[in-house]
Amino acid sequence: MSLLELLVVLLILGGMATLVVPAYIALKSRARQSAADAGAMAAARACAASLANNDPASYSNPAHVTGTCRKGSTHAYTGASIATLQSSASISAEGASTRSTTAQRLEESP
Numbered sequence: 001m002s003l004l005e006l007l008v009v010l011l012i013l014g015g016m017a018t019l020v021v022p023a024y025i026a027l028k029s030r031a032r033q034s035a036a037d038a039g040a041m042a043a044a045r046a047c048a049a050s051l052a053n054n055d056p057a058s059y060s061n062p063a064h065v066t067g068t069c070r071k072g073s074t075h076a077y078t079g080a081s082i083a084t085l086q087s088s089a090s091i092s093a094e095g096a097s098t099r100s101t102t103a104q105r106l107e108e109s110p
Contacts, residue, residue: 036087039065039077044089047075051091 043062047069050059059069067075074090 033087036077037089040075040087040089043067043075043077044091047073048091 039062043065046062047056047059047067050056050069051071056069061067061069061075065075065077067073069091071091074088076088
């Protein structure tokens with residue numbers, strides 16, 4: 001293999017890397033946001049289910065979730081593995097759970 005062929009291969013690989021790396025970073029960001037949304041919604045749904053069963057005392061917040069289990073409450077999810085995102089879901093006055101806000105970007109982690 002000549003030096004010229006090696007340079008051509010390196011240029012092709014470099015060009016491919018410039019296309020793939022941004023797509024990978026965007027995919028990772030979407031996965032983190034989906035995980036934060038899912039965590040908040042799971043907590044809100046579990047709370048809504050315990051309210052529907054008239055047993056709110058049986059509900060306890062999962063890890064990384066803040067909020068109280070009552071109608072009209074909001075559950076916020078901020079995970080340690082998802083340090084740059086936060087997502088919220090709420091329980092309506094009727095007891096239905098909905099994602100009330102989109103995930104918000106918090107401070108950037110190094």
